[in-house]
Amino acid sequence: MGLMASKSQHNAPKVKSPNGKAGSQGQWGRAWEVDWFSLASIIFLLLFAPFIVYYFIMACDQYSCSLTAPALDIATGHASLADIWAKTPPVTAKAAQLYALWVSFQVLLYSWLPDFCHRFLPGYVGGVQEGAITPAGVVNKYEVNGLQAWLITHILWFVNAYLLSWFSPTIIFDNWIPLLWCANILGYAVSTFAMIKGYLFPTSAEDCKFTGNFFYNYMMGIEFNPRIGKWFDFKLFFNGRPGIVAWTLINLSFAAKQQELYGHVTNSMILVNVLQAIYVLDFFWNETWYLKTIDICHDHFGWYLGWGDCVWLPYLYTLQGLYLVYHPVQLSTPNALGILLLGLVGYYIFRMTNHQKDLFRRTDGRCLIWGKKPKAIECSYTSADGLKHHSKLLVSGFWGVARHFNYTGDLMGSLAYCLACGGGHLLPYFYIIYMTILLTHRCLRDEHRCANKYGRDWERYTAAVPYRLLPGIF
Numbered sequence: 001m002g003l004m005a006s007k008s009q010h011n012a013p014k015v016k017s018p019n020g021k022a023g024s025q026g027q028w029g030r031a032w033e034v035d036w037f038s039l040a041s042i043i044f045l046l047l048f049a050p051f052i053v054y055y056f057i058m059a060c061d062q063y064s065c066s067l068t069a070p071a072l073d074i075a076t077g078h079a080s081l082a083d084i085w086a087k088t089p090p091v092t093a094k095a096a097q098l099y100a101l102w103v104s105f106q107v108l109l110y111s112w113l114p115d116f117c118h119r120f121l122p123g124y125v126g127g128v129q130e131g132a133i134t135p136a137g138v139v140n141k142y143e144v145n146g147l148q149a150w151l152i153t154h155i156l157w158f159v160n161a162y163l164l165s166w167f168s169p170t171i172i173f174d175n176w177i178p179l180l181w182c183a184n185i186l187g188y189a190v191s192t193f194a195m196i197k198g199y200l201f202p203t204s205a206e207d208c209k210f211t212g213n214f215f216y217n218y219m220m221g222i223e224f225n226p227r228i229g230k231w232f233d234f235k236l237f238f239n240g241r242p243g244i245v246a247w248t249l250i251n252l253s254f255a256a257k258q259q260e261l262y263g264h265v266t267n268s269m270i271l272v273n274v275l276q277a278i279y280v281l282d283f284f285w286n287e288t289w290y291l292k293t294i295d296i297c298h299d300h301f302g303w304y305l306g307w308g309d310c311v312w313l314p315y316l317y318t319l320q321g322l323y324l325v326y327h328p329v330q331l332s333t334p335n336a337l338g339i340l341l342l343g344l345v346g347y348y349i350f351r352m353t354n355h356q357k358d359l360f361r362r363t364d365g366r367c368l369i370w371g372k373k374p375k376a377i378e379c380s381y382t383s384a385d386g387l388k389h390h391s392k393l394l395v396s397g398f399w400g401v402a403r404h405f406n407y408t409g410d411l412m413g414s415l416a417y418c419l420a421c422g423g424g425h426l427l428p429y430f431y432i433i434y435m436t437i438l439l440t441h442r443c444l445r446d447e448h449r450c451a452n453k454y455g456r457d458w459e460r461y462t463a464a465v466p467y468r469l470l471p472g473i474f
Contacts, residue, residue, distance in 0.1 A: 042219045046303065050184065053315050054088075056427065057180060057322075062087055065323050065427045088177060095178030098171070103186065106241040109152060111232055115145035124285060131291040134224055136206030142291060143231050146240045147284040153245055157252070170260055172253035173325065180315060187307030191218065194234060194301050198222030209300060221302025235301045240287065243313040248277050250314060254321035258328055267336045268329040271420040272320045275343040279413060282351060289358060294442065298449075320417050320428045329422040339419050346412025353398040353406035360394050369397040377464060379457030393454075393461045402467045403447070407439040411469075443468050 055070070062084065063069040073079035118126035126144045133139050161169040168174070195218050202208050207224035211217055226234045251273045259265050283290065290296065299305060331339070359367050360374055367374065374396035382388050398405040414435040421428035447468070451458045468474055 039213060039216060042215050046215065046219060049307075049312065053180070053311055056319060056430065057177060057315060058084060058088060059427065060322055060326055061089075061177060065326050065425050067425070067427050090178065091181035092175070092178045095175045095182055098175060099179055099182035099186070102246070103242055105153075106149065106245060107232075107237070109149040110143075110145065110237055110241055113145065113148065113152075114143060115148050117145070117148045117151070121147075125288040129288045129291060131225075132297045134204065134207045136204055136224075138204050138207060138225075140225055140227075140233065141231075142233060142236055144287050144291075146245075146287045147281075149241060150245050150248075150280070150284050154248065157249055161256075169256035170253055172250055173257040173322075176322075180311070183311045183314065184307070187303075187310035190234070190238065190310070191303040191306035194226050194306060195222060197226055203227045217302070219303045221300030221305065224300050226301050235296060235299075235305065236291075238301075238306060238309040239290075239295055240283070243309045244280055244283055246314050247317060248273070248280050250318045251276060251321040254318070254325050257325050261325070262328050266324065266328045266330045268331050268420045268422070269321065269324045271331075271336060271339060271343075272324065272417055275340070275347075275413065275416055275420075276317075276320075278343075278347055282347070286354075289354070294446070316434070317431065319430055320421050323421050323425065323428040327421070327424055329420070329424070331420065331422070336420075339416050342419070343413050343416030346409045346414075346416060349398065349409030350406050350413065351409075353409060356397040356399060357394060357406075360392075365392060372396065375400070377457065377461050379454045379461070381453050381455070381457075391454075393457070395461070395464045400465060402469055402471055403462070403465050404439075404443045404468050407443060408469050411435060411439060440469070 056067075059065055059067055059070055063073075070079070070084060074081065074084075115126040118124050124147065126147065129142050129144045131140045131142055157169075160166045172179070197203075198208055198217075199222065202223050203226055204224065208222050209224075210222060223234075228234075255265050255269050255273055258269055295305070356369050356374075360369065360376070365374055365376055374394060376392040376394050376396070378390065379393055380388055380390050394400075402408060411432070414432045418429045418432045447458075447462075454461070
């Protein structure tokens, strides 16, 4: 939102949690009380999100990525659920070993190898960094080494796959569905452990939230920053590793399978690999910045993040590459260049919008944005301890175009991934549909929180910047 960060809590009364500790019942993070609509949504996601992932992957495996064919087969009696399930590969010992090795290796890189990239990469901020202050006043420290983990992992991938030949580069695709079951086991295991930990031995009891509703607590999490030991932070690890490190490896495996099946890699597959690799590398290059985003600063750690990062992200964010294995689209040169341009412009808007906010925040507004001194709306709010604080809302640069223009850039990049797959099927367009819903919801959630926090000052801000995502439309 172009907010200048402030290390203060939101204004809220104190309440008692089940363990007797005081907490802040404000707009920070997930809810304290659950309405019926929220509860119904939670139960729906818990029941159907795993099925949605299975349906998409099964549709590619058995129906060449058609989303309607499985439903039509069942409706017309040509196939039954039992028939489809019987054709689904089960978990295998090989897949279990691969997945256990993968997760263990990422834990090792995260926990035991301090970052060295910041020592020789100009502009990169890694190593030990501080996160934002929590509602209870805790400032956690993190070992930021995601870029290093990504580089080591991919160097080893190329060395082993192409020089040592210890495994085929198609190994991920060849075990894709058995690995799905392994990812589900880890996702449910870590989510269940996090919930038990929140009740029995939380890292910071003051930052826990209990609603009294089992399903909501399980889904949205109890602990704010569950940790094991001093450095292993569940939220940072599962948000970035193993899912996002794997994202580019998965795409490379899909490209290798396309090469194996058809003798060449299409320009659409190259586009998907390149554009999504830019996004992944941007995430790890700016991992320190990520410590101040909504995922770390507001969301608690439950099934939503635990299972989502293990299953939803690696399996549904890579649908474009999977689709192109079954449907090798070769784009015309003008179309390929147009999609590449859309993706790069979207990335530029996403990155520069966030850069402008960070620059404004770091310099307290003493900087130039688009060659001019930035304009901002002075605002104030009262924290839980009764103290009044001052902040600024940026209304210059991209933040004067729309209140969430970084999301607009993100959506442009997401659309580019999907357009690379042509128009033959709906399946690869799931990503842009999902991201539109996700970012629109996040946009509205952010604004609800800020309206409560800043009051009349927020009204002045929305009057100065009237549109959320698309100038003149929304």
